[in-house]
Amino acid sequence: MKRVIVIGLDGFEPKIVEGLLARGELPNLAKLCEQGGYRRLKTTHSAQTPVAWSTFSTGTNPGGHGIFDFLTRDTKTYLPIMALSRYEQKNAFVLPKVVNMRRGTPFWNLLSARDVQSTIIRVPCAYPPDQIKGRMLSGVGVPDLRGGFGTPTFYSSRTGLSSEQSEKVLTVSVKDGKVATHIVGPRDPKTKSDHKFDINIQIDKPGNKIIIQSQGQPEKLEVQLGKWSKWLKVKFKVGMMQSVSGIVRFNLRQIEPEFELYASPVNFDTEEPLFPISSPQEYAHDLAMKIGRYYTAGMAEDHDGLNNERFDESSYLDQCRLVLRERRKMMEFELGRFESGFFFCLFDTPDRLAHMFWRFTEPDHPANRGVQQPEFAQVIEEHYRECDAIVGEAMKHADEDTLFIVLSDHGMNSFQRGLNLNTWLYENGFLALKANSQPGEGGDFFQNVDWNQTKAYALGLGCIFLNMAGRESNGILKAEEAEPVREGIVSGLTGLVDSDRGQVAVRSVARREQVYRGPYLSEAPDLLVNFSEGYRVSWGTPLGGVPRGLFEDNLKKWGGDHVIDPELVPGVLFMNKAFREESPSLVDLAPTILNALGVPKGAEMEGKDLLS
Amino acid sequence: MNSIHEVAPSLSRLAAELSGTNPLRVPEYLGPETVMPLASILATILGFFLVFWRLIAKTVKKVIRRARGLPDEMPPEVEMEEAPVDESSKTENISTQ
Numbered sequence: 001m002k003r004v005i006v007i008g009l010d011g012f013e014p015k016i017v018e019g020l021l022a023r024g025e026l027p028n029l030a031k032l033c034e035q036g037g038y039r040r041l042k043t044t045h046s047a048q049t050p051v052a053w054s055t056f057s058t059g060t061n062p063g064g065h066g067i068f069d070f071l072t073r074d075t076k077t078y079l080p081i082m083a084l085s086r087y088e089q090k091n092a093f094v095l096p097k098v099v100n101m102r103r104g105t106p107f108w109n110l111l112s113a114r115d116v117q118s119t120i121i122r123v124p125c126a127y128p129p130d131q132i133k134g135r136m137l138s139g140v141g142v143p144d145l146r147g148g149f150g151t152p153t154f155y156s157s158r159t160g161l162s163s164e165q166s167e168k169v170l171t172v173s174v175k176d177g178k179v180a181t182h183i184v185g186p187r188d189p190k191t192k193s194d195h196k197f198d199i200n201i202q203i204d205k206p207g208n209k210i211i212i213q214s215q216g217q218p219e220k221l222e223v224q225l226g227k228w229s230k231w232l233k234v235k236f237k238v239g240m241m242q243s244v245s246g247i248v249r250f251n252l253r254q255i256e257p258e259f260e261l262y263a264s265p266v267n268f269d270t271e272e273p274l275f276p277i278s279s280p281q282e283y284a285h286d287l288a289m290k291i292g293r294y295y296t297a298g299m300a301e302d303h304d305g306l307n308n309e310r311f312d313e314s315s316y317l318d319q320c321r322l323v324l325r326e327r328r329k330m331m332e333f334e335l336g337r338f339e340s341g342f343f344f345c346l347f348d349t350p351d352r353l354a355h356m357f358w359r360f361t362e363p364d365h366p367a368n369r370g371v372q373q374p375e376f377a378q379v380i381e382e383h384y385r386e387c388d389a390i391v392g393e394a395m396k397h398a399d400e401d402t403l404f405i406v407l408s409d410h411g412m413n414s415f416q417r418g419l420n421l422n423t424w425l426y427e428n429g430f431l432a433l434k435a436n437s438q439p440g441e442g443g444d445f446f447q448n449v450d451w452n453q454t455k456a457y458a459l460g461l462g463c464i465f466l467n468m469a470g471r472e473s474n475g476i477l478k479a480e481e482a483e484p485v486r487e488g489i490v491s492g493l494t495g496l497v498d499s500d501r502g503q504v505a506v507r508s509v510a511r512r513e514q515v516y517r518g519p520y521l522s523e524a525p526d527l528l529v530n531f532s533e534g535y536r537v538s539w540g541t542p543l544g545g546v547p548r549g550l551f552e553d554n555l556k557k558w559g560g561d562h563v564i565d566p567e568l569v570p571g572v573l574f575m576n577k578a579f580r581e582e583s584p585s586l587v588d589l590a591p592t593i594l595n596a597l598g599v600p601k602g603a604e605m606e607g608k609d610l611l612s
Numbered sequence: 613m614n615s616i617h618e619v620a621p622s623l624s625r626l627a628a629e630l631s632g633t634n635p636l637r638v639p640e641y642l643g644p645e646t647v648m649p650l651a652s653i654l655a656t657i658l659g660f661f662l663v664f665w666r667l668i669a670k671t672v673k674k675v676i677r678r679a680r681g682l683p684d685e686m687p688p689e690v691e692m693e694e695a696p697v698d699e700s701s702k703t704e705n706i707s708t709q
Contacts, residue, residue: 289688292688
């Protein structure tokens, strides 16, 4: 095979796809199905974007690449930390550098070793990008300028407005139709304060718009009411002769009676990214010069803005379309000059859109709060049709000598009820709180947890860690005490019933050695909770909260999720060549692609060539 | 016997000729007192380039573009409004099924 083209559709749900295929509404995917085949694709434990795509790239289970969740914990402080990458600065004379925590060998490294070119657009867990022969643009894992998954800012003239999840709120005052404020930049590690970029806003009430004046680029940026603005390039002075530039978009919510403006997280500048986001480094810049500025943050879609109700569904939908169009442009531009080797482009919007619009497909979803909005009930299916058109566009570049693959990393399901895992651990004697503390009093970050009496704690999306002596800083469990504690948690949680609904919330709990093997097994959570459909770990759990009560309704607009039992959320796999159809798995993709391009699979790869 | 006046020009001519073949001619001798300041100057220039090479490259590029009468390099503007969906092509796509 001369070429392999892979189109990734994050979170593309098989049940929706199969329904649309049956109705003949995905003509291009149907064509692929006829040419080669279609199967559901086995995903990873747990079924999360960074975990699953790392398995796609390395051909190993998570024990072989070390990515188990978006989050992990610092064993010294028990605080949650980003699991995908970390920053290192050996001393004050050396520049800080970012280190990718995805280990293992991605198959494009093996291709490069054999001089096979690759073009890889927005692959997750490749930040910093892998040094390959060809071009790579990093995807999920690239932070915003503040170093997180994305911190937007909401400007409001209303007083007493408090910050919701992952956002900054700035109270502004309108004087003579003008607002003087700033864009929030990176934190200063010494002073812990935020760097600022001043902006002046001129309100044009008759025109239903504002003009943002600044020393950025452009100097005057127009923002229409209810619309997304173009990019504003800003520069934060962070020290003597040091500045950091970024790009930001705005969405004007309201001019009167209150002024309300949303600013997206500040993305790395496409022309001068703070840390490398592409290989070769200048590729990010060159691509921007061809297709225009683009989202660089791994999580491009502003789901926090909608979740925190800073803008409405229509605006979120508009933004998802912007991201989709931008990605399509990247794909078309690169496919236009793709001659041989490996091509990959990931479209994240099917996942981010379904997270936020799933609830409209379920009239009884608690997040609807009894209000039905039928105009959004078909949004996911419409988006799937758009994705099908994109696949059709890419298929034009596939000839007889091309292996063409469309796949998703996992599916999507409902998230109606959340389980407070730490509260369950507390109620069952595995987690202890400090004297006179009760669940619901401490907030996140295990504030009231008594580590000297705690045997296990939950963090991330369904992960439970034991408080092991010699591993955790205040660990109390000796090696021989670990298994009885694990057994207690497994037997207690398996089949746990949500008494309010009379439904089983937890199907099973997996011990790590049951689902993982490999060199990074010791970094894995000790237990993984496999939730039933409709359930997930609660919003209060991932960052170490111990909320009151066991179960709670999910009232957030993020009403769909996939971090449940992986058996319930497989992905999809379409290929234009007939392939082995018995239970294909994500680990099979790397050997299949390598073999198609005449390169032997890596020694640690676990899967099999699906074409043989 | 030649007088000193007659010999002196010959000696100076000899010295001049010898100096042409002498490998230790003064201007070409690079001792520590010469090399160290030179190395220091070179290191300064190199360090300056290492720190500011992006800025320098950008400025040089900008100057060349301006000299050629070209505008500054900027990413193309992206249209914010989506083009209306072509309903006929949508139907056509579905009917090919």
